[in-house]
Amino acid sequence: MSAFKLDDIRAAAEAKYGSTDIEVGDTVVRLLNPLRMSKKNRDALVAVQKQLSSSTDEGAEEVDQDELFSEALRVVAETPAQAKVLLTAIGDDLAVKAEIFARYSEGTQVGEASPSRD
Numbered sequence: 001m002s003a004f005k006l007d008d009i010r011a012a013a014e015a016k017y018g019s020t021d022i023e024v025g026d027t028v029v030r031l032l033n034p035l036r037m038s039k040k041n042r043d044a045l046v047a048v049q050k051q052l053s054s055s056t057d058e059g060a061e062e063v064d065q066d067e068l069f070s071e072a073l074r075v076v077a078e079t080p081a082q083a084k085v086l087l088t089a090i091g092d093d094l095a096v097k098a099e100i101f102a103r104y105s106e107g108t109q110v111g112e113a114s115p116s117r118d
Contacts, residue, residue, distance in 0.1 A: 019078065020104045022086060029086045030078040031100075033108045041075050048072045069097035076104060 019030040034042050048071050055063040070087055077083035090096050 017108075020107045022100065024085050024089045027082070027085050029082040031073070031076045031104050032078055034076075037076070044075045045072065048075065066092065066094050066097065069094065069101055072101055073097065 013036075017033040017035045019032050019036070022029045022031065032041075034045060037045070048068055051063055052065070052068050052072070055065060055068070073086060074080070074083040077086065086100075090100075
């Protein structure tokens with residue numbers, strides 16, 4: 001029989017599904033991996049991602065990408081205060097918001113299931 005300590009499992013989860021951290025002055029803004037967020041926030045993130053992806057479709061309704069990226073960063077930030085620090089530092093720079101979200105998305109991609117071990 002195998003026995004595990006919960007602290008060891010938590011450490012493994014943090015190593016595998018850790019946050020994307022961005023230093024803003026003396027503050028570290030943690031952007032949480034979707035697997036570490038509440039279901040409510042995961043659902044909100046999926047909704048924003050759908051709106052972002054549909055905005056690139058031919059004939060799609062015009063959306064405010066600046067607001068969508070801002071909302072996505074609010075959803076994934078560990079706290080509302082951290083989101084405010086980050087968004088204030090970014091200002092109206094849509095390119096920076098898009099780059100942060102792209103890096104966040106790359107870092108949170110869940111890979112394909114690995115084959116079972118024999």
